[in-house]
Amino acid sequence: MAGKNLVGPEADALDLGAVFRALADEHRRSVIARLAADHSDSERGCNSFDLPISKQTQTHHFRVLREAGLVDEIDYGNRKGIRLRRADIERRFPGLLALLGAEPPGGTAPR
Amino acid sequence: MAGKNLVGPEADALDLGAVFRALADEHRRSVIARLAADHSDSERGCNSFDLPISKQTQTHHFRVLREAGLVDEIDYGNRKGIRLRRADIERRFPGLLALLGAEPPGGTAPR
DNA sequence: TTTCAGGTACGATGCAAGTCGTACCTGAAG
DNA sequence: CTTCAGGTACGACTTGCATCGTACCTGAAA
Numbered sequence: 001m002a003g004k005n006l007v008g009p010e011a012d013a014l015d016l017g018a019v020f021r022a023l024a025d026e027h028r029r030s031v032i033a034r035l036a037a038d039h040s041d042s043e044r045g046c047n048s049f050d051l052p053i054s055k056q057t058q059t060h061h062f063r064v065l066r067e068a069g070l071v072d073e074i075d076y077g078n079r080k081g082i083r084l085r086r087a088d089i090e091r092r093f094p095g096l097l098a099l100l101g102a103e104p105p106g107g108t109a110p111r
Numbered sequence: 112m113a114g115k116n117l118v119g120p121e122a123d124a125l126d127l128g129a130v131f132r133a134l135a136d137e138h139r140r141s142v143i144a145r146l147a148a149d150h151s152d153s154e155r156g157c158n159s160f161d162l163p164i165s166k167q168t169q170t171h172h173f174r175v176l177r178e179a180g181l182v183d184e185i186d187y188g189n190r191k192g193i194r195l196r197r198a199d200i201e202r203r204f205p206g207l208l209a210l211l212g213a214e215p216p217g218g219t220a221p222r
Numbered sequence: 223t224t225t226c227a228g229g230t231a232c233g234a235t236g237c238a239a240g241t242c243g244t245a246c247c248t249g250a251a252g
Numbered sequence: 253c254t255t256c257a258g259g260t261a262c263g264a265c266t267t268g269c270a271t272c273g274t275a276c277c278t279g280a281a282a
Contacts, residue, residue: 016214020135025240026128047258057241059260064239078249078258093213095206102204103127136270158228168271170230175269189228189279 003081006066006073011088014069019093022068023100027051028061032070033100035084043074043081114192117177117184122199125180130204133179134211138162139172143181144211146195154185154192 009015023029031049038044051058062082066073070089074081089096120126134140142160149155162169173193176182181200185192200207 016210017135017137017140020131020140021239024128024131024135027240029128029131045258053240054242055259056243056261060240075259076249077247078256080259093210096210099127099204099207138270156228164270165272166229167231167273171270186229187279188277189226191229 003074003076006075008066008072008085009069011069011085011092014088014092016093018068019070019096022064022070025061025064027053028065029100029103031061031065032084032097033103035071035082036086036097036100041084041086043083046073046080046082114185114187117186119177119183119196120180122180122196122203125199125203127204129179130181130207133175133181136172136175138164139176140211140214142172142176143195143208144214146182146193147197147208147211152195152197154194157191157193 023032031051034049035041035044046058046062051061053061062071062073062080065071065082069085071082071084074083084097086097134143142162145160146152146155157169157173162172164172173182173184173191176193177184180196182193182195185194195208197208
């Protein structure tokens with residue numbers, strides 16, 4: 001019931017390469033951009049992003065985001081929530097999240 | 112003798128996805144980090160970075176950096192120079208270059 | 223002109239990554 | 253218990269990408 005918090009890297013261990021690799025994908029970047037735009041930093045359901053990809057692929061992307069240290073994932077068994085690790089990101093890479101707002105809302109048109 | 116300036120995207124056309132993809136690679140990130148650390152922004156020889164990779168691969172990486180809009184490449188025929196597009200980058204993605212300094216000098220150990 | 227070092231072009235290779243199909247698990251609601 | 257939707261595990265496929273080998277180009281210097 002409580003939900004298990006899946007493990008990610010410590011705040012000090014955030015790797016810029018992994019972060020850039022995670023944010024290089026349009027889908028993952030749009031997720032982080034939307035989380036960053038909501039300053040309440042509340043937990044959010046994993047299927048509330050309307051990503052135009054299959055469930056399995058979404059699982060993959062959320063895992064990459066967690067392993068890069070950008071989000072916490074909370075596992076409730078039959079559903080899952082994620083929360084932006086804003087404080088950790090801002091401490092280690094100040095200004096990074098603000099950059100995501102420099103993109104048009106819909107993101108760059110896919111090739 | 113003058114050197115031809117190879118083409119890259121306009122300042123307004125810088126794409127965050129392409130930039131993140133370019134900076135996801137350790138070698139390219141180390142090049143940009145070193146350029147960003149030198150505030151004189153002078154032109155620099157392409158083989159002054161001591162990258163532990165072949166000539167052909169270096170050609171590839173510098174092309175990626177240019178196509179992402181991060182550097183200008185000046186072709187002199189039998190040698191080449193690059194220059195950081197600091198103003199364009201700062202205008203479009205303020206604070207991005209500062210993030211590269213948040214990494215230890217040697218960068219993360221290569222896999 | 224010949225030599226030479228820096229750079230490019232093209233192709234091949236190996237590996238990482240995005241995507242999905244099938245099967246299965248999990249907890250909540252009937 | 254049964255049903256059902258959200259999520260995962262595993263595997264396959266495809267694409268992208270970092271890397272290098274071979275061959276060639278370019279300009280400077282001997």
